[in-house]
Amino acid sequence: xxxxxxxxxxxxxxxxxxxGGVGKTSISCATAIALADKGLKVLLVSTDPASNxxxxxxVVLDSEPKPVPGVPGLFAMNIDxxxxxxxxxxxxLDQMGPTATDKEKATVREQLSGxxxxxxxxxxxxVGLLGDEQPEFDHIIFDTAPTxxxxxxxxxxxxxxxxxxxxxxxxxxxxxxxxLKMQEDRFREALECLGDPARTTVVLVTRAExxxxxxxxxxAGELNALGLSNQxxxxxxxxxxxxxxxxxxxxxxxxxxxxxxxxxxELAGLPRDEVPLQAFDMVGLDALRALFxxxxxxxxxxxxxxxxxxxxxxxxxxxxxxxxxxxxxxxxMxxGGVGKTTIAAAVAVGLxxxxxSVHLTTTDPAAHVSFVVGSEAMPGLTVDRIDPEAETKRYIxxxxxxxxxxxxxxxxxxxxxxxxxxxxxxxxxxxxxSRVVGEARSxxxxxDTAPTxxxxxxLDATGAYHRQMTRHLDENAPGRMVTPLMRLQDxxxxxxxxxxxxxxxxxxEAGALQEDLRRAxxxxxxxxxxxxxxxxxxxxxLLRTRIKGExxxxxxxxxxxxxxxxxxxxxxxxxxxxSELRKIGDLT
Numbered sequence: 001x002x003x004x005x006x007x008x009x010x011x012x013x014x015x016x017x018x019x020g021g022v023g024k025t026s027i028s029c030a031t032a033i034a035l036a037d038k039g040l041k042v043l044l045v046s047t048d049p050a051s052n053x054x055x056x057x058x059v060v061l062d063s064e065p066k067p068v069p070g071v072p073g074l075f076a077m078n079i080d081x082x083x084x085x086x087x088x089x090x091x092x093l094d095q096m097g098p099t100a101t102d103k104e105k106a107t108v109r110e111q112l113s114g115x116x117x118x119x120x121x122x123x124x125x126x127v128g129l130l131g132d133e134q135p136e137f138d139h140i141i142f143d144t145a146p147t148x149x150x151x152x153x154x155x156x157x158x159x160x161x162x163x164x165x166x167x168x169x170x171x172x173x174x175x176x177x178x179x180l181k182m183q184e185d186r187f188r189e190a191l192e193c194l195g196d197p198a199r200t201t202v203v204l205v206t207r208a209e210x211x212x213x214x215x216x217x218x219x220a221g222e223l224n225a226l227g228l229s230n231q232x233x234x235x236x237x238x239x240x241x242x243x244x245x246x247x248x249x250x251x252x253x254x255x256x257x258x259x260x261x262x263x264x265x266e267l268a269g270l271p272r273d274e275v276p277l278q279a280f281d282m283v284g285l286d287a288l289r290a291l292f293x294x295x296x297x298x299x300x301x302x303x304x305x306x307x308x309x310x311x312x313x314x315x316x317x318x319x320x321x322x323x324x325x326x327x328x329x330x331x332x333m334x335x336g337g338v339g340k341t342t343i344a345a346a347v348a349v350g351l352x353x354x355x356x357s358v359h360l361t362t363t364d365p366a367a368h369v370s371f372v373v374g375s376e377a378m379p380g381l382t383v384d385r386i387d388p389e390a391e392t393k394r395y396i397x398x399x400x401x402x403x404x405x406x407x408x409x410x411x412x413x414x415x416x417x418x419x420x421x422x423x424x425x426x427x428x429x430x431x432x433x434s435r436v437v438g439e440a441r442s443x444x445x446x447x448d449t450a451p452t453x454x455x456x457x458x459l460d461a462t463g464a465y466h467r468q469m470t471r472h473l474d475e476n477a478p479g480r481m482v483t484p485l486m487r488l489q490d491x492x493x494x495x496x497x498x499x500x501x502x503x504x505x506x507x508x509e510a511g512a513l514q515e516d517l518r519r520a521x522x523x524x525x526x527x528x529x530x531x532x533x534x535x536x537x538x539x540x541x542l543l544r545t546r547i548k549g550e551x552x553x554x555x556x557x558x559x560x561x562x563x564x565x566x567x568x569x570x571x572x573x574x575x576x577x578x579s580e581l582r583k584i585g586d587l588t
Contacts, residue, residue, distance in 0.1 A: 018216055023207070029282075043065055046142075057288075061076055203234050210262075216233065243539065246540045252572045315586075349582055363386050370385070376578050395428035399415070
């Protein structure tokens, strides 16, 4: 067993956060199991709307703590945003009392139907776990959504506390009967708990990769600004080659060493643990218990036995297929850390290289697109991001100029108080997303989406808007209104690409995302399997063992999920800049 600082006198509350795909769920689960194996009572909670704790632990979870078979003392639960929202709506309606009419209740229910209510309801569940509502547990461990979503969650106690203190008139985007003011003490207590170094530690999980480290450093700075300075660093997937002459393995290890040697100041001074790369996927209790075990004993793999190499079309084929349509929307989706940004940027650059006008943007709060593309300009390519802060200001200015135009000073003050709610950002981002979707009527738009859970919330908002706009629409009326959801459902307008790694959990999550999309009548165009190591020719035993598992996952994608499958090869150094992105699309 590796001696980890993480397991030495840990605080009661442990938050695991980081860029998608760095192993937050694996390390949080392994930590929870290790503490429970010491005889402690532990609650493991996922705040990710796309949680995969069930698959990792082999137990069906819901919004109530459930014992994990095989680990005495360990309980786990998912904060289900939809279930939390429905319970929140019920409690708000109950507050209205018996005198409320059906029409009044219907009005409030409609006010509480959007993505904002889903967020605040899930947050309400999260707040309860920070107080004394679960006193029987020695430790409560939070496996969070990828960074952008988590920063939003952790900033809410401060945002809502400030909003409620400033909002003396009771205005709220959650409706006049929400009773949100009643939550003020709970929010303040949550803020105090998060900032208390004696009660809470935030574990920044990263890979020894420059992109993941850069994200961890950004997160560390933003958490410090929120008053959450009790942090530590966990570096996952540290690789040591067994044969220095294997060029692939040596390059992989050397890039990790160089990335860690250049740790930014925000991370360099933090307590640090390093967790070794394993030869197997982190699914099941045996694998999770083995995660904190050294890999000194290398897995056996006969380097003379040829490995199966999947025969899949490369990204250049996909780009050529998209380019043939001359215009349209490309949405790149998937679990965090699978390489969505790289794929989106490569597709956009490939289309621009073929002479098309392309707008590359992102809905991801982490917004790595500009870094991946680089600062060099390319004819026909526009790169930006949907900036929540800028979009919120734009939205507030628009509302004040329209709805506030005919109000007196008191009315304007009340409206401005209401717009100061954290929910306004969600609405503003949706409007910006809708605007960008509409641009694809005349040119190519490529959207690098946020990790799965955050994207599903955005799609929920899109669906809610569609239902609202079409509720009273006369189908026989002249002219046809086209909502953003209808554009996403149109395969001639939109191509959705699901990106995955050839590993069990990313494939499972992409499959679940595909089912969610299909329920919304959105059919993915194809899947991209990123970072395939099979054709690298490595002879390293550990990497070859991983390749065997990779081949099984590629076959699973082809058999169970995808209509079209494309592949992108593993590279020790992530492609950054126009020239590297053009190479991916076979355009030099």
